[in-house]
Amino acid sequence: MSRPEWCETDFRKAEVFLEEHEADQPDTALFDCGDGLYAVIPRGLPALGIRFYGLFMLAPLPVLLASVVVLVLFGFKDDVSLNATTLGVFAISVVLIVGLVRVMHLILQNRALFPRNYFVTLGKNGIAMHYSRKHFPFHNPRAWLTWHDIKSVEPGSGLFLPAFLIGLPFITYPKVQGENGVEVDLPFRLSRARQAEQMEAVQNLIRDNLEWRNAIRS
Structure with a gap:
């Protein structure tokens, strides 16, 4: 019907x-x-x-996010000595992940794109x-x-x-x-x-x- x-x-x-x-x-x-x-x-x-421009803007972010996550997982899977350098790299990676998630959230709030x-x-x-x-x-x-x-x-x-x-x-x-x-x-x-x-x-x-x-x- x-x-x-x-x-x-x-x-x-x-x-x-x-x-x-x-x-x-x-x-x-x-x-x-x-x-x-x-x-x-x-x-x-x-x-x-979703509109084309929204998809175009959002597409790179999941790739970047996945790349950072893979980098963290594979970079620390072997025996790595804990020192200032490794802790610094890990902290920067976490900040990047949080930042990318927040950017994705902000983009999704744009009604013109989504x-x-x-x-x-x-x-x-x-x-x-x-x-x-x-x-x-x-x-x-x-x-x-x-x-x-x-x-x-x-x-x-x-x-x-x-x-x-x-x-x-x-x-x-x-x-x-x-x-x-x-x-x-x-x-x-x-x-x-x-x-x-x-x-x-x-x-x-x-x-x-x-x-x-x-x-x-x-």
Whole structure:
């Protein structure tokens, strides 16, 4: 079944809002985009889009980082006497590794090079995922549900493939279950306390919408 037009309309509106306001709340996954539209972004997870210039700028850094790591591992694998020279080389290598990691982190924060165009929208018509197979290889990354089709929302553990990069492929986040086995995942990972707060906020938002719409129908 093809996605309805409201999925793309909500995506475009949320994308514009997030580009302007995402940095204002660095510890938040749930954003109120106005006019009854909300977005849940994968805060704390490596889920970035990429443009050619971003790839061009980032490509040398992993190579340099790997070179320094290999140099340290092979340079100190044999019996090496501990003296000022070897300790100095080791310290410089550690500084280089930390510096390269920080540079990569700063480059990834540039929205012009690495746009944040993966998230979930919650609008007047329903909920829609805007991800790709590289994020969710085993179920529909562009699943959507109207409010009428939603059965429940509960926390659950799921596979979010890019999270392998931070050593946590399986993470806990809100999962929305719908008719015909359709599932909408809302992944994000914050500090423990903040994660609990944001998960509760997302689930309450969805449940309040369901209760309000059920009350109207009855």
